Each structure stands twice: as C-alpha cells, then as structure tokens.
Amino acid sequence: MKQISERIRIVFPRATKHLLRNVLTTMLGLSLMFLLISSYAIFLYHKNVSQTYRELIESRYPAEVLFCRTKEEETTTSLSDVFVSDVLKVPHIQANNRTSAFNAQLIATGHDGIWYEDINDQIPIVVQTDIYTSLNSYFMSGQLELVSGQFPDDKNGGMLVDADYFGLTLDSRNNVCIRMKVLSEEGSYFIERPVVGTYKTIYPIEHMINDVPVKQNVVFMNETDIINISDQLVKQDNMKFYLDSHYALDETMLYLNSLKYDHENYSFFPSLSHDVSTLLNSIRIGESSQKMIMVIYWIISTGIVVVYLANDYLKYRNCMRIYSLLGEKTGNVVCEYFFRILAIFGVACVPSVILAASSQPVISDNLLSNITQPLTEGSFRTTFEVQRNILQHSVAFNVSWMVILEAVGYVLIVIVAFLLIVGIISNKTEYWKNK
Amino acid sequence: MIDIKNVSFSYDRKRSILQGVSVSFSQGKTYSIFGPSGSGKSTLLALMGGIITPDSGEIWINDHNIANLDGRLIRRTMVSYIFQDYLLFPFLTAQENVEIAREISNPHENNGGEKTRKLLNELGINESLLRKQVRYLSGGEQQRVGIARALVTGNPVLLADEPTGNLDKATANDVMQLLIKLTKEYNKCCIIVTHSEMIRSQTDYSLLLDNGCLKQVETNLK
Ligand SMILES: Nc1ncnc2c1ncn2[C@@H]1O[C@H](COP(=O)(O)OP(=O)(O)OP(=O)(O)O)[C@@H](O)[C@H]1O
Ligand SMILES: [Mg+2]
Numbered sequence: 001m002k003q004i005s006e007r008i009r010i011v012f013p014r015a016t017k018h019l020l021r022n023v024l025t026t027m028l029g030l031s032l033m034f035l036l037i038s039s040y041a042i043f044l045y046h047k048n049v050s051q052t053y054r055e056l057i058e059s060r061y062p063a064e065v066l067f068c069r070t071k072e073e074e075t076t077t078s079l080s081d082v083f084v085s086d087v088l089k090v091p092h093i094q095a096n097n098r099t100s101a102f103n104a105q106l107i108a109t110g111h112d113g114i115w116y117e118d119i120n121d122q123i124p125i126v127v128q129t130d131i132y133t134s135l136n137s138y139f140m141s142g143q144l145e146l147v148s149g150q151f152p153d154d155k156n157g158g159m160l161v162d163a164d165y166f167g168l169t170l171d172s173r174n175n176v177c178i179r180m181k182v183l184s185e186e187g188s189y190f191i192e193r194p195v196v197g198t199y200k201t202i203y204p205i206e207h208m209i210n211d212v213p214v215k216q217n218v219v220f221m222n223e224t225d226i227i228n229i230s231d232q233l234v235k236q237d238n239m240k241f242y243l244d245s246h247y248a249l250d251e252t253m254l255y256l257n258s259l260k261y262d263h264e265n266y267s268f269f270p271s272l273s274h275d276v277s278t279l280l281n282s283i284r285i286g287e288s289s290q291k292m293i294m295v296i297y298w299i300i301s302t303g304i305v306v307v308y309l310a311n312d313y314l315k316y317r318n319c320m321r322i323y324s325l326l327g328e329k330t331g332n333v334v335c336e337y338f339f340r341i342l343a344i345f346g347v348a349c350v351p352s353v354i355l356a357a358s359s360q361p362v363i364s365d366n367l368l369s370n371i372t373q374p375l376t377e378g379s380f381r382t383t384f385e386v387q388r389n390i391l392q393h394s395v396a397f398n399v400s401w402m403v404i405l406e407a408v409g410y411v412l413i414v415i416v417a418f419l420l421i422v423g424i425i426s427n428k429t430e431y432w433k434n435k
Numbered sequence: 436m437i438d439i440k441n442v443s444f445s446y447d448r449k450r451s452i453l454q455g456v457s458v459s460f461s462q463g464k465t466y467s468i469f470g471p472s473g474s475g476k477s478t479l480l481a482l483m484g485g486i487i488t489p490d491s492g493e494i495w496i497n498d499h500n501i502a503n504l505d506g507r508l509i510r511r512t513m514v515s516y517i518f519q520d521y522l523l524f525p526f527l528t529a530q531e532n533v534e535i536a537r538e539i540s541n542p543h544e545n546n547g548g549e550k551t552r553k554l555l556n557e558l559g560i561n562e563s564l565l566r567k568q569v570r571y572l573s574g575g576e577q578q579r580v581g582i583a584r585a586l587v588t589g590n591p592v593l594l595a596d597e598p599t600g601n602l603d604k605a606t607a608n609d610v611m612q613l614l615i616k617l618t619k620e621y622n623k624c625c626i627i628v629t630h631s632e633m634i635r636s637q638t639d640y641s642l643l644l645d646n647g648c649l650k651q652v653e654t655n656l657k
Contacts, residue, residue, distance in 0.1 A: 022526055325486075327540070
C-alpha cells in the first residue's frame with residue numbers, strides 16, 4: 001500500500017508534466033480517442049435502433065402459417081392429430097396453437113369506427129370504435145349495456161360482442177369471453193383479438209352503410225384494427241403454426257404447397273403481410289451491411305489508434321532509455337507510461353460520456369424513415385405510425401449509456417491489447433544502442 | 436575504486452570486441468580513453484555501468500562485483516553517464532532534468548532542490564536558463580545540464596562518452612574545464628572517452644584501446 005502511494009507520488013508529476021509540456025501530442029491523442037469513442041457510439045446507436053425495431057416487428061407480427069377450414073364444410077371435427085404432427089415435421093415450423101376465431105373483412109369506415117362483414121354474406125356487422133369516445137357515449141347514454149365480462153382496454157386488447165347475436169353461444173360456454181377470439185384481416189394479414197365481454201342493446205343504434213340500414217350487431221374494441229365476424233365461425237377450427245424464423249416464411253409456404261396432406265378442406269396462408277416481410281428483409285439487409293461497415297470501421301479505427309499509440313511509444317522509448325541510464329526502477333517507468341495513456345483515454349471519455357448523458361433518447365425522423373424504407377407509403381404506414389411511440393421508448397433504453405459503455409470498452413480493449421504487445425516487445429529492447 | 440579484471444566481451448560471440456582487459460581506476464582521478472572508431476570504447480563504458488555483462492572476467496566497483504548487482508541499481512548508486520547527445524528529457528526544464536536524476540538516486544534527500552540549483556549555477560546555468568525547457572538550450576548549455584545531472588546523484592563514478600563531440604572547440608574547452616574541475620571538487624572518478632587531443636592532455640591518465648586491449652600511454656600527473 002505504502003509502496004503504491006510512493007510510486008504514485010513519484011510518477012504522477014512526471015506523467016502530468018509529460019502530458020502538459022507536449023500539448024500537441026496530448027491534444028491529438030485526446031481528439032483521436034474522443035472521435036473514436038463517439039463515432040463508435042453513434043454507430044452502435046444506429047445498430048441498436050435497427051435491431052430493436054426489427055425485434056419489435058418480429059414480436060408484434062410473429063411468423064405463422066394459418067390453417068382454416070373452408071366454410072362449406074359442415075363437419076365439426078377438429079384437425080386431426082396426425083395432420084398436426086405432419087405439419088410439425090415441416091422445416092422451420094415449431095409449434096401450433098389451436099384457436100376458435102371469426103373471419104372478417106373490411107367493408108366501410110365511418111365516423112364511429114370501421115365496419116366489417118363476414119366473407120359468407122351473413123352480414124353480422126361489426127363496428128369497431130374507440131372505447132373512449134363512441135363506446136363510452138353509447139353506454140353512458142344507456143343505449144347499450146354490459147351483460148358479461150369487462151370493457152376492452154389497453155391491457156386486455158380485446159373487444160365486446162353483441163349478446164343477443166352471440167348470446168346463446170356464449171352462455172352455453174361459461175367463460176367463453178376469454179376463450180373466444182376474433183380474427184381480423186388486412187390483406188393477407190391476420191390479427192387475433194380476444195372477446196372480453198358481451199353487451200346488449202337497450203335502444204337500437206342506427207347505422208347506414210351505403211344507404212342500407214345496419215343491424216345493431218356491434219363489436220367494440222379499442223384499437224384501430226379490421227374486423228369481420230361470422231357467428232358460424234365460432235365452430236370453425238383454425239390452427240396456427242409458428243415459424244422459428246421470419247425469413248423462412250416463403251420457403252415454408254413453398255414446402256407446404258408441395259405437400260399432399262389429407263385434409264383438402266383446409267386452406268392455409270401465411271400470417272405475415274407482404275409489407276412486413278419486405279420491411280424485415282430491408283432491415284436485415286441493412287443489418288448485414290452494417291456488420292460489414294462495422295468490420296471495416298473496426299480495422300480502420302483500430303489502425304488509427306494503434307498508429308498513434310505506436311508513434312507515442314516510439315517517442316517515449318527515448319525517455320525510457322534515459323530513465324534506464326539514470327537507473328530508474330522499471331516499475332516506475334512502466335507505471336508512468338500506463339498512467340499517461342490511461343489519462344488521455346480517461347479525459348477523452350469525459351466529453352463522450354457528457355455527450356451520451358445529455359443526448360435525448362429520441363429517434364430522429366430521418367433515422368426512422370431510413371430503417372423503414374421503402375415502406376413509408378402504403379398500408380403498413382398506419383401500423384408504423386402507431387408503433388413509433390413504442391419504438392421510441394424501447395430504443396431509448398438501449399441507446400446512450402449502454403452504447404457509450406460499449407464504445408469506451410472497445411477503445412480500452414484496443415489500448416490494453418496494444419500495451420500488452422508493447423510490453424512483450426519492449427522486454428527484448430536494448431537501450432544502449434537504440435536512439 | 437573500479438577494478439576491471441581480465442574482461443572479455445563480444446556482441447555476437449564471433450568477433451570479440453574486448454580481450455582480457457584489465458585496468459584500475461581510482462577515486463578523484465580523471466581518465467581519458469581513446470582509440471580507433473569501433474575499437475570498443477563505448478562498449479567498455481557500457482560494461483562498467485552494468486548495461487551489458489562481460490563474457491568472462493570481473494568488474495569490481497567499491498568492493499562490489501557488479502555481476503551480482505542489478506544494472507539499474509549500479510547506475511542509480513555508483514555510475515553516472517554523460518553522453519555526446521546529452522540524452523536529456525527535452526520537455527523538462529534544466530532544473531527538472533537534474534532533479535529527476537537526483538530523485539532517482541537519492542529519493543529521500545532533504546534540500547535537494549537547493550543543491551541542484553547551486554550545482555547548475557556552478558556550471559554556468561543561470562536562474563533564467565534553469566526554468567527553460569532544455570530543448571530551447573544551446574548544445575553547450577545542454578551538456579552542462581548533462582554534467583550537472585551526473586554530478587548531482589552522488590555516484591562516485593562518471594562515465595562520459597565523447598561529451599564534447601557535438602560542441603565547437605571553444606565551448607568544448609569550457610565544458611571540459613568545468614567537468615574536470617568539478618570532478619576534482621566532488622572527488623569523483625571520471626572516465627572520458629574522447630578523440631580530442633586537447634581533452635587527453637587535461638586528464639590525469641590517458642589510455643589507448645586498440646585491438647580489444649587497453650594500454651596506459653600517458654600520465655599528466657606531476
Ligand atoms: N549492440 C551491438 N550489437 C552488436 N554489435 C555492436 C553493438 N554495439 C556495438 N557493436 C560493435 O562493437 C564494436 C565496438 O563498438 P563501440 O561502440 O564500442 O565502438 P567505439 O569504440 O565506441 O567507436 P566510436 O569511437 O565510433 O564511438 C563495433 O564494431 C560495433 O559495430
Ligand atoms: Mg562510441
């Protein structure tokens with residue numbers, strides 16, 4: 001302990017003098033390391049944003065293949081276990097999830113929400129509306145009344161269905177609200193919504209669609225999704241198979257198409273919209289080019305720092321030679337050198353850390369449109385806008401501190417590796433003849 | 436003081452530089468070593484400072500066989516060097532350069548700063564030059580700082596390798612006079628490698644190194 005404090009007492013003023021009297025070299029070292037740390041951090045920031053965004057999309061839109069029974073089939077049998085196990089053998093297919101759901105299609109949008117009908121013309125019209133406006137006002141004015149279950153909210157992400165229309169079915173199964181789901185469709189993409197409750201109509205609500213009065217079959221939900229419900233579909237057996245990778249969807253569909261399975265009465269389709277898979281692909285291409293840039297960057301930046309350190313070391317060797325001839329202990333000389341390098345590194349870290357701490361965890365519009373190109377147009381845009389907030393928050397956490405730590409660690413590793421190599425080489429150096 | 440006993444040395448074990456050199460140097464005396472270029476003069480100085488070790492033979496300084504001592508310890512406590520190219524820390528001031536050597540040799544000495552200043556003044560480095568970084572000093576001034584650095588340590592032996600090689604004649608003479616004067620004053624043993632006749636005539640003894648052997652050729656002692 002005493003030895004260490006003694007050593008610091010000796011080495012500190014020498015190192016400080018060396019740094020302060022060689023201002024240009026010190027400034028060069030400082031700015032090189034600062035540039036290295038901050039550019040690396042910026043690079044990591046972009047990488048993290050893209051990665052978080054991809055993960056978000058992937059979890060929000062899992063890659064699935066849906067098997068649906070065709071409507072004409074009146075059978076009530078489920079998909080056979082043999083069939084399930086067959087499909088599970090298909091490459092990339094991992095697990096399945098059997099659900100009951102309705103199929104729906106968008107027919108119109110109105111002030112109150114979006115209207116759907118089922119594919120089979122049975123016209124159980126569904127109104128989707130914002131829970132905080134229309135739904136509230138209907139229930140507050142007493143036009144509608146909650147029969148069972150609960151109101152939809154952000155947590156349950158569910159919807160209400162008409163008790164008169166679905167009442168029998170629902171009552172015949174206890175707890176059906178939790179088990180029944182509604183499948184909403186946009187293009188070839190489907191989202192499942194749980195039914196969280198039923199309501200009944202006290203005074204009819206009049207809706208006009210294309211000048212046709214519409215019955216009061218209303219489903220309320222609190223998200224802007226696209227729904228169409230058919231009562232017969234309660235019995236319908238849909239099955240969802242999850243894929244292990246989003247990028248294997250096309251391949252898997254091809255494979256399934258080539259399969260001859262027994263149940264011709266089931267059709268299947270990918271659950272991932274074209275937009276989503278294009279988006280994911282563009283993100284993935286971006287990520288792989290990022291990896292390449294990263295390697296090039298790593299080589300160049302490491303090269304720059306190593307050249308600086310090597311130049312500095314060669315200069316310092318003259319000092320070491322003098323120290324050796326004056327008989328200074330090796331420990332002190334090495335300590336002074338380490339101290340100098342680490343001081344430059346440490347001081348360079350300060351502005352980087354300040355930069356990181358003061359930077360707002362906000363994703364710029366430019367960055368967002370970069371990673372979502374070419375999908376800023378088209379149907380995906382709405383979803384994208386909705387997710388913007390979520391993305392902002394999830395990414396914010398990953399950026400700044402984590403990134404700066406990683407960048408600092410990276411530069412530190414380069415320095416330590418350099419010092420180790422120098423240590424090994426300089427053990428063999430002869431001070432006498434070398435200038 | 437220094438006893439070199441039958442020392443042989445070669446860098447590559449093929450061509451021997453020194454062959455059975457035996458010589459003694461004593462305290463308070465000045466020696467000059469001359470000889471053709473490449474004869475091994477610098478090598479001999481390096482051997483005495485423990486920078487390299489002899490292949491055979493022994494070197495004794497103050498009754499210590501330096502083969503048993505760490506080279507840095509020898510240079511810290513027994514032997515100080517003065518170089519043709521001064522080898523000062525260019526970014527440190529004259530005073531700091533001397534202070535560092537003193538600090539290394541005598542870390543717990545009291546009043547060291549005073550001693551350093553006095554010594555530098557004796558060598559003609561005045562107060563304003565003291566605080567200048569040595570890279571801004573002239574060659575002669577730098578070599579004076581080099582000499583002060585060697586004297587401040589309290590080491591009994593000074594080894595100077597062509598100390599005036601980079602200086603003009605007049606300056607070289609001044610510096611040499613000072614070196615020899617202070618060597619006597621501080622009672623050191625000073626060994627100077629030189630090509631200069633003028634210096635040879637000023638030292639007590641003059642030795643010729645040729646063909647790996649050392650011979651005393653002149654004595655200027657009365
Ligand atoms: N580090 C070394 N490795 C190998 N050979 C060396 C080394 N240093 C010196 N030599 C060789 O040893 C011989 C003696 O070198 P040294 O420097 O002692 O000569 P010198 O008498 O000081 O010459 P000069 O008067 O030119 O300074 C030379 O032939 C030189 O080439
Ligand atoms: Mg020489």
